[in-house]
Amino acid sequence: xxxxxxxxxxQARASFGxxxxxxxxxxxxxxxxxxxxxxxxxxxxxxFTFPPPGLTLDWFGVAWRRSDxxxxxxxxxxxxxxxxGVALLLGxxxxxxxxxxxxxxxETISFLVILPIALPGIITGIALRSAISLLNIPFSLWxxxxxxxxxxxxxxxxxxxxxxxxxxxxxxxxxMDLGASPFETFRYIVLPSIATxxxxxxxLAFALSFDEIIVTTFTAGQQETLPIWIFTQLTKPxxxxxxxxxxxFVIAATMxxxxxAHRLTEGSGGRAGR
Amino acid sequence: xxxxxxxxxSLYRHPRVxxxxxxxxxxxWLGVVYLGSLSSLVVQSFFSLDGFTGQVVRxxxxxxxxxxxxxxxxDIVMRTAGMAAAxxxxxxxAAFPLxxxxxxxxxxxxxxxxxxxxxxxxxxSYLVRVFSWKLILAKEGILNWTVQRLALGGxxxxxxxxxxxxxxxxxxxxxxxxxxxxxxxxxxxxLPVEAALERIPESFLEASADLGARPGQxxxxxxxxxxxxxxxxxxxxxxxxxxxxxxxxxxxxNSALFIGQAVLAHQGTSGNIPLAAAFTVVPMxxxxxxxLAAKRTGAFDAL
Numbered sequence: 001x002x003x004x005x006x007x008x009x010x011q012a013r014a015s016f017g018x019x020x021x022x023x024x025x026x027x028x029x030x031x032x033x034x035x036x037x038x039x040x041x042x043x044x045x046x047x048f049t050f051p052p053p054g055l056t057l058d059w060f061g062v063a064w065r066r067s068d069x070x071x072x073x074x075x076x077x078x079x080x081x082x083x084x085g086v087a088l089l090l091g092x093x094x095x096x097x098x099x100x101x102x103x104x105x106x107e108t109i110s111f112l113v114i115l116p117i118a119l120p121g122i123i124t125g126i127a128l129r130s131a132i133s134l135l136n137i138p139f140s141l142w143x144x145x146x147x148x149x150x151x152x153x154x155x156x157x158x159x160x161x162x163x164x165x166x167x168x169x170x171x172x173x174x175x176m177d178l179g180a181s182p183f184e185t186f187r188y189i190v191l192p193s194i195a196t197x198x199x200x201x202x203x204l205a206f207a208l209s210f211d212e213i214i215v216t217t218f219t220a221g222q223q224e225t226l227p228i229w230i231f232t233q234l235t236k237p238x239x240x241x242x243x244x245x246x247x248x249f250v251i252a253a254t255m256x257x258x259x260x261a262h263r264l265t266e267g268s269g270g271r272a273g274r
Numbered sequence: 275x276x277x278x279x280x281x282x283x284s285l286y287r288h289p290r291v292x293x294x295x296x297x298x299x300x301x302x303w304l305g306v307v308y309l310g311s312l313s314s315l316v317v318q319s320f321f322s323l324d325g326f327t328g329q330v331v332r333x334x335x336x337x338x339x340x341x342x343x344x345x346x347x348x349d350i351v352m353r354t355a356g357m358a359a360a361x362x363x364x365x366x367x368a369a370f371p372l373x374x375x376x377x378x379x380x381x382x383x384x385x386x387x388x389x390x391x392x393x394x395x396x397x398x399s400y401l402v403r404v405f406s407w408k409l410i411l412a413k414e415g416i417l418n419w420t421v422q423r424l425a426l427g428g429x430x431x432x433x434x435x436x437x438x439x440x441x442x443x444x445x446x447x448x449x450x451x452x453x454x455x456x457x458x459x460x461x462x463x464x465l466p467v468e469a470a471l472e473r474i475p476e477s478f479l480e481a482s483a484d485l486g487a488r489p490g491q492x493x494x495x496x497x498x499x500x501x502x503x504x505x506x507x508x509x510x511x512x513x514x515x516x517x518x519x520x521x522x523x524x525x526x527x528n529s530a531l532f533i534g535q536a537v538l539a540h541q542g543t544s545g546n547i548p549l550a551a552a553f554t555v556v557p558m559x560x561x562x563x564x565x566l567a568a569k570r571t572g573a574f575d576a577l
Contacts, residue, residue, distance in 0.1 A: 014379040025464075026388075028368075028457065029395050032406035035416060039409055050407045050416040081288060086303075093301035101293050109297070112304045119561070122534050123312070123554050128316050130547055131311035141431035150308050152299065164443055182282040199284075204397070213401045213521060217538065227401045230491020234408065254398035259281040 033251060040244035048240070059241040069246055072229035076210055079144050079225060083209040084202050086149040089154025091201060092194070099164040115148050118152040124150060125218035132219065139221025147219040148209040155208065156201035159265065163197035199265040203257035226250060319551035330547060338548040343557075346535070351556055354533040355449070358516035361455040362463075362509045368456065368507065369463040370501075376464075377471035392468075396461035404521050407454045411445040411526070418444075441528060451526045458522070459515050463508035470504025471497070506568050513564060515556040534555060 014022075040059060042052035047119060063069055091113075098109055102178040116124050128147050137143065171193070175185040213227040226246060285292040287467035296374065321330050322337040391545060395403065411418050421430050431525045434440040441447025466542055474497060482492040520534025531539070 014375055016373055017277040018371055022375040025372040035409050036406045047414055048412040049414040050419040088428050090303055093296050097293055098297035113315055119522055120514050122518040122537055124539055126554050127311035127315040133315050134314055208555055211399050217576045247405055250402050258397045
């Protein structure tokens, strides 16, 4: 990144109009989530009157006792964990292959890894769905994981590849020359150098998987992940604030890993962008 | 010599074999499972549904594409493409101030904070962010409350009275849907535009001013053309994501379907996977042309 020279005298400071527009866009991007949090405390059961007629903490107790929420949450956590594992493995392998050799079709691998996130999710979803029905595979946790891992590989791949590019291959050769076994070399040289990239990629994959809904709709069958549960609640005007509490949980479960991943890769060439 | 060590040495001597071992799992997954599914999808679009038995007939036919070209289905395609275009244009305009402020004026710390402020909504809680607008746009909700306070009720009623984009309330109209699509995809536009703006050397702007250009002229003739690759890169996301979405139309739409909803309906309740497949071929083809056109403008360097 070229260092920024001092702005010229004609534009030393942002105009009021630009600042106002910037602030407006920022508010547009972030205020809606505040509304979600506000309505988790409203006393109303079925409407979203503003301002809320009263505030209460009761809905948290109600949500706590709802077994359907717990079931959905548990499924989402299991799916996200399994997805993260698969994405870590496949993403690291693909990054290692693309990094270590120039081979025919190298560009194709990069393209193949990025494709599932570049195409609209519905295409990935229906494609997997039609394959599942063609092969008569019963829906299970693993059909969801297959869908999620397909588009999560790319985040691990990006992070690990960026890290490999900054790590000297001579370290691995030196370790082998000095008599380390392949396992030792991996454990003491390769793993430490890519550890934070793995952690960052893994957390992004977890967050992506945890709130995914489009592909999941096609690969879940009758199972309900937390996003699917929220989606079905959209049409049910009963105990609305409970949906908000689940939504707050999704916000936390996706934002916290992303913030941590951002911290881990800050200024290190790893990318948190898609 | 232990066997693992001998293995390591032979792998070092035969990098092709090592490469193959590394590549096999991701290739099997993405190449076979993913590409295999994609091709089976395209193949299925050339099958048809037997109207009597409700079974898929696995024989090559163009009948499903003929169904796709009926006026009712073309309406769905045009409506979705129109929405994608409108959202993309609006995102390009709305992204500019924030991107420009980030690239030109923000302090390094401020820039990092703004970057995070754009990145978080891009990555997290997509569904929840759509859901939040259900609360905001509801008749009794905060938007209407604000509009009434500002005595703008008449203006809102006029907007909702417009044909096509209007509706009984913002929470069931194309207008409301547009606001929500713009909201969820805007970060995808801001980041590449910011990256493109950041690459414009300060000296270009100074040269333009020194040569007597007014700020407006500099903006139109220097900044805008140089930012264009970033806009195009961002538009790939906003356009493609809008084309394939069914959550927003489901949450805020009326009976007028979008491509995503049509796909969902055909594969689900009616079991017409061939027609659902043909519907998904539409965004694939549109995006293929879009990407080809974008490639010519050099937008991929701005990604």
